[in-house]
């Protein structure tokens with residue numbers, strides 16, 4: 056696959072346009088409104104600033120209904136596609152977490168896995184699977200990894216609604232443009248390995264009030280829930296390890312991804328950890344038991360594309376598995392690189 060992408064940007068653009076149109080044609084025969092990619096095309100490499108559309112701009116028509124449904128699913132995922140919903144055919148997430156437990160404020164918060172601009176980048180080459188993927192396939196990778204569940208059919212109403220919502224989030228973003236604040240922030244790399252025993256202390260001092268001492272978080276179960284439907288519940292505080300948490304194939308399982316996330320946002324409303332504390336506590340929570348995804352050695356089929364903090368072999372270098380897992384990372388970088396971009400791939 057890699058060689059196809061080396062010749063020129065034009066070739067890449069043509070491939071993207073081709074797959075984009077195949078995707079559009081294939082999504083045209085739905086029983087309900089299907090989400091089409093018709094955002095304006097930008098000048099190449101343009102960067103636009105963070106702009107969240109007003110809720111009042113959601114149109115009062117069928118498309119607007121899908122956008123609203125998508126937003127609701129994003130905010131209260133467990134109610135629609137969670138592991139305890141009454142209709143067994145709608146159980147897709149393996150955890151009662153919500154998309155916005157990680158993509159804060161329904162994906163509208165800058166630098167904390169913010170999703171403004173993400174829709175406009177798809178379809179795009181995904182190094183993890185080694186192929187070009189559309190937005191639905193990307194959503195499915197959060198379902199199967201970050202939410203430890205199973206893939207949702209691309210033509211299901213819930214998937215279409217999520218795609219419509221993400222499209223609406225990018226309403227101001229020209230196709231192909233990058234958005235400042237999308238994804239996660241760059242963090243400085245420390246020239247030391249992360250220390251899980253120091254991380255445990257950071258965890259006990261800063262995280263247990265919300266995420267609990269065993270990492271399981273806290274459900275928002277109503278106290279008087281008597282019948283099964285009433286007991287459907289999401290999390291007030293999502294689990295950071297243990298069986299309700301993301302699996303080891305998730306983005307947050309990578310040390311630098313979770314360090315950036317935690318450094319920027321945790322403890323919630325009082326993010327005051329140093330990078331070193333965030334690094335150590337990330338290593339600690341990721342060293343605790345959690346669901347496991349099979350076949351992780353097949354991720355990044357072109358090993359050259361494997362991020363340095365993806366801890367599953369084979370590797371394209373002689374650094375140990377432990378160093379890929381815990382650092383230090385500086386010596387793994389190419390010359391001249393001081394910090395690392397943890398923008399989603």
Ligand code: HEC
Nearest residue numbers: 152153154157173193194197201202217301306307399400
């Ligand atoms: C446990 C945290 C977590 C949860 C829950 C989660 N995600 Fe993600 N998501 C991530 C991380 C981390 C990334 C990017 C990094 C990576 O995967 O390597 C990401 C990336 C994405 C992207 C790609 C963004 C881009 O710019 O390419 C989309 C789209 C997305 N998520 C949608 C969703 C949706 C929809 C849900 C709910 C069904 C969801 N996510 C649930 C953590 C999460």
Ligand code: HEC
Nearest residue numbers: 155156157261262265291292293294295317321322323336
């Ligand atoms: C004041 C409560 C609070 C504290 C203290 C706190 N968190 Fe969180 N954390 C939250 C909430 C709430 C969310 C989900 C945000 C949302 O849904 O809007 C979250 C989300 C997360 C997530 C992503 C979702 C998941 O469960 O994987 C991680 C990782 C995380 N916190 C780690 C930490 C770590 C590490 C600490 C300690 C350094 C910490 N948090 C301290 C409230 C807190």
